[in-house]
Amino acid sequence: MSFKIAIDAGHGLYTAGKRCLASLDSSETREWTLNSRIAEKLQNLLSNYDVEIIRVDDTTGATDVTLADRCAKANLSNVDLYLSIHHNAGANGTESGGLEVYRHSSCTENGETGLWQTAIYDSLINAGVPQGNRANPKKTADFQVLRNTKMSAILCEMGFMDSSVDTSVILTDKFANKAAQGLCNCLVAKASLAKSDAQSVSNTETQTVSQATKTINQTVETNTAANLPYAVYQVYTKANKWLSNVVDDSDYAGIKRRAIQGLYVNLSAGSVQYQVHTVGGKWLPWVTDRLDYAGVFGKNIDAVRVKLAHANNYSVQCRVAPIGSDYYPWVTDDNDYAGVLGKAIDRIQIRIVNK
Ligand SMILES: [Zn+2]
Numbered sequence: 001m002s003f004k005i006a007i008d009a010g011h012g013l014y015t016a017g018k019r020c021l022a023s024l025d026s027s028e029t030r031e032w033t034l035n036s037r038i039a040e041k042l043q044n045l046l047s048n049y050d051v052e053i054i055r056v057d058d059t060t061g062a063t064d065v066t067l068a069d070r071c072a073k074a075n076l077s078n079v080d081l082y083l084s085i086h087h088n089a090g091a092n093g094t095e096s097g098g099l100e101v102y103r104h105s106s107c108t109e110n111g112e113t114g115l116w117q118t119a120i121y122d123s124l125i126n127a128g129v130p131q132g133n134r135a136n137p138k139k140t141a142d143f144q145v146l147r148n149t150k151m152s153a154i155l156c157e158m159g160f161m162d163s164s165v166d167t168s169v170i171l172t173d174k175f176a177n178k179a180a181q182g183l184c185n186c187l188v189a190k191a192s193l194a195k196s197d198a199q200s201v202s203n204t205e206t207q208t209v210s211q212a213t214k215t216i217n218q219t220v221e222t223n224t225a226a227n228l229p230y231a232v233y234q235v236y237t238k239a240n241k242w243l244s245n246v247v248d249d250s251d252y253a254g255i256k257r258r259a260i261q262g263l264y265v266n267l268s269a270g271s272v273q274y275q276v277h278t279v280g281g282k283w284l285p286w287v288t289d290r291l292d293y294a295g296v297f298g299k300n301i302d303a304v305r306v307k308l309a310h311a312n313n314y315s316v317q318c319r320v321a322p323i324g325s326d327y328y329p330w331v332t333d334d335n336d337y338a339g340v341l342g343k344a345i346d347r348i349q350i351r352i353v354n355k
Pocket of ligand 1: 011018086088
């Protein structure tokens with residue numbers, strides 16, 4: 001039986017308050033974005049080993065899955081370890097910071113959970129995660145995900161989103177790689193994970209999916225390095241279903257020859273607004289982020305407008321393709337709308353670019 005792990009990227013994209021301090025990061029990068037980046041990198045590293053992984057957060061970030069649901073999912077799946085990834089706050093713009101790793105208050109230092117805590121802390125520090133100035137970096141707390149999970153559960157606060165020392169570090173891809181590597185090293189050693197031979201099994205679907213994940217990761221990395229957020233969007237098609245989320249122009253949202261009837265858009269940081277026009281109809285109301293979707297089920301969309309909710313040093317671009325034909329040109333911010341009235345669209349792309 002292979003080792004099972006639940007990975008929990010804390011919060012969701014829209015969780016109030018959970019973001020980097022604006023004076024240290026003008027994009028106010030969301031905590032979930034940082035948590036999820038490490039979670040994804042860890043998953044990629046672990047894909048070389050014989051281990052079962054479940055993500056208990058919403059990997060699109062759209063929903064902040066309740067803590068009760070996260071625990072329930074891990075408990076029902078009988079995982080061997082629950083690993084929650086977070087970033088800290090409380091430094092209030094000072095130089096204070098560093099890694100903190102938590103176990104539940106009822107667990108002893110030398111019990112199974114305590115041993116995981118020490119192993120994970122040591123491995124993260126060895127991998128280069130900044131130690132900072134924590135007087136007590138291996139703490140106990142009565143956090144719900146530590147209390148209500150049946151297995152050993154550990155929560156890592158990888159660094160402070162409001163520390164003048166930590167913030168610029170935790171925003172980098174390099175840091176996320178170190179954190180993921182530290183977690184992976186610890187799991188491989190402590191759970192004695194064997195290299196999997198699954199890599200050699202050819203499976204077209206798996207390859208396509210991992211290729212898509214790779215492209216998305218590259219987009220996320222490129223934009224994060226440039227300090228730009230990225231767009232996450234999905235469409236509802238005539239065949240009565242919401243398709244998967246797409247990140248920037250790593251792919252398009254839609255299915256060729258199937259009219260689009262609904263649209264959801266959000267950014268990894270910052271806020272976006274959008275509206276759609278329906279064939280033979282009118283412009284529907286503007287929607288902000290995922291507070292609603294734009295569209296009316298049963299009515300085909302022929303044009304889309306997208307704009308940033310607040311002026312910034314980047315722009316949002318959108319382009320659409322009419323059914324059976326090539327894309328119309330990209331439209332930047334709300335200078336124009338994307339589409340031709342009267343022609344239903346089947347593909348849409350939205351991306352963030354430098355001004
Ligand atoms: Zn958190």
